Amino acid sequence: MTEAPARRPLAAALTTDESRELAERHGLRSLNQRPPLGRYIADVWRRRSFLWTLSSAESYAKNEANHLGQVWAILNPAVLIGSYFLIFGLLLSTRGGVDNFIAFLSIGVVMFGFTSSVITRGAKAITGRLGIVRALHFPRAILPMSVALTEFLATVPAFGLLFALMLLTGERPDWEWLLFPVAVIIQGVTLLGFAFIAARLVNASQDMANLIPVVVRLLRYVSGVFFPVAHYVAGAPPVIQAVLTLQPFALMLTIVRQSLLGSEPVVLSDWLIMTGWAVVIAGVGLIYFWRAETRYGRG
């Protein structure tokens, strides 16, 4: 029999209220409750060097796995640009009245590549890191942030390719090129917001992980990667036009094109709307992610 012959009775357990009082008196942290948002953000800020360590380690591991390493970061978009140019530029001729189609297309491919990798990898930010999530405590928001940063670092060589292609196709540097980093930051912040949302969705249900690549592919076709959206929806009702041209995934490409292409002047309203998207999506994403803080990596 499992019962011990003579055993000390258990001390009477504290009631929930007594326990709470005892814990609060000694400044213990509740594990059932997420920290207040302000403290959460402060926690993330305190771990910023951790964020950097994690992201640079990731980038390093990514490159190390391939023999050509960093070269792929350029080769990959270059091959994509080449094949899309063949299909959309030459075979289908869907240039939509763009003067410098190669430059237009390469911006679409490189910048949407950034979008696609942040969202698909951000979706697995928690589920792909269960080892660390289940072993250590830190604000989980670090993980999607690290994915966004890692993917940004991984895209930097492709930005170099972009500038090379601009010059080769006859674009000339002007002051608007200085806006390029601003556009990249706005895009990165927006994508981080989506990564937060995707990471929580996939953590709640792995099935979502299968859906996200489909959504990203759909976005690739409707966001003007290969052709100017405005040109093709010119005859549509104004509401549809606005939705298709001002949705964040299309608009983030538009503002990059405005900064780099001589044929597309900078339109202030586009930049302001895109900044608005960035603030709202990152904010909503962070809050949405934070609300499930105690549920990550469990089950």
Added chain:
Amino acid sequence: MVDPQHPDATAAKTRTPTVVVSHVSVTYRVLGGERRGAPSTQGEPRSFRQMLRGGGERTREIHAVQDVSFVAHHGESIGIIGHNGSGKSTLLRAVAGLLPPSEGRLWVSGEPSLLGVNAVLIRKLSGTRNIYVGGQALGLSKAEIDEKFDEIVDFSGIGDAVHLPMSTYSSGMGARLRFAISTAATPDVLMIDEALATGDAAFRKKSAERIKAIREAAGTVFLVSHSNSNIREICDRVLWMDHGRLLMDGPTEEVLPAYEATLPKTKARTKDAAPVEPDVPGTVRWTGRNRTDVAREITQDAWDPGVAGCFVVSSQGIATARMVAPIAAQLGWPLLWVRPGALPAATRDELGRLAPEHIVVVGDDDDITPRAYSHIDKLAVGTIERVAADDLALTAARLLQSFPPKDGSTMYVTRADNSATTAATSLKAAATHRSVIVCDTADVPDELAAAVASVGPRRLVFVGYEEEWSTETVARLREATGADVEFFREEGPMAVVAGLWDQVQPGGRAIVCGPSVLELLTAAVASGHHGTPVLLVTTARLPQVVRSTLERLAPTQIVLCGVVDALPPDLRQDLGQLVR
């Protein structure tokens, strides 16, 4: 600091709490798909979600931890003990904040750090980078880690391997490095789940010293261990968990002896004089001086002389034997045991009696020395073959190639550790003609991937928690086969074994095995030959799941398979009540 009105005030004087656990319960919801048509759940409407998952799977609730309350203080080291499946590890995970309690509240001080079986943070990164990632996640600054770096590497004793990816580490190396990282920051609360079992005596000594230092620095240490001597050495307080409830909470010197009194004393008694016990009508006991004696009773009962073949495995190579048992069951060949350097008398007798036409010896020279092998060779009347490989994964590959399973649709994958659960998995595989492979490495050898692919399972069941498995291992086997991957964890080994016999007609005989894996595997093979249901009882008390299965089976005879210490007379009395 101390509130005089507090009920625990006298004890808590000068002590401040680090962990407050208040009426915590943890409930798992599991898919009970492994049990074939469990009668209790039949007829329940299936939810849409279950239908989406496909198959006839039903969810069941398992109350792993029920209404547990305690307060841990600075400077305490607390052992958590209990039988398998008593909820020790679940409690630890809940306190670490890694499993949500379904009820109750808990509070902790600082960042609790859990050291479990899965030691690796990010497998594809080098040890060096893992030190920085882990240290910073624990709140150390980069400069602090720079300062402690050499100390961490020295302590872990992994040397230059720190520059290699952690996927190349053995599980012991990984655990040592994790221990060094997690304790570098002197955590407020450190939780250790069996991690001290890894590593050599020197590392165990070093880690015990470090735990002492953490306690002196006013931290709290929790330790889950099956080794009572470990607990005695390290812990000053013990929580005794039983069936998910906290049974006792007090000083080690009080709780541990009380717990030990309930354990079967396998080693304490003299081996020669088997203790006399009263006969219980309807029951018989197969016993002997040691485990191989008991195994002989099983094979003697099941096989007449002149068998087509038999397998010989080593009592030192239980993991190998777990893979062999389902194969032997499928072929209807007996499983015989040797010790690394010797052939036990019981096995010698059985080899002589059975006179197998073919003998397959499985195990390398560590498991079965050349001397023991030559012994078997001399006794062989027919052909003899040896399956040996440097590691378990390669052995698994060879076995799959030579003896493919009848039912290749599902394959069970276990790690190398031998628990009642992994043994129960072999029993399940034996009963269903499926195969078990043991894979304890992140680098799945090509040979194993190819062998698994050639069987072509549609479903791979990894035994254990998902995080205990390296993602590389899982991904590699998934890629090799394209199979669906599942993790099997919550159901206890006794329930797994009891759930295998739903289709057996009532009446006839039933075999009950104790906690010794050797007997259980031997019986699993015999059961594959003659179809007698085998049940597992690892506790001194007859668990409800075994009782209800026996009630349904209504056996005319119950065979207790094991020495009196493993299956005590009281249990035999209980079993006697169940005979028709």
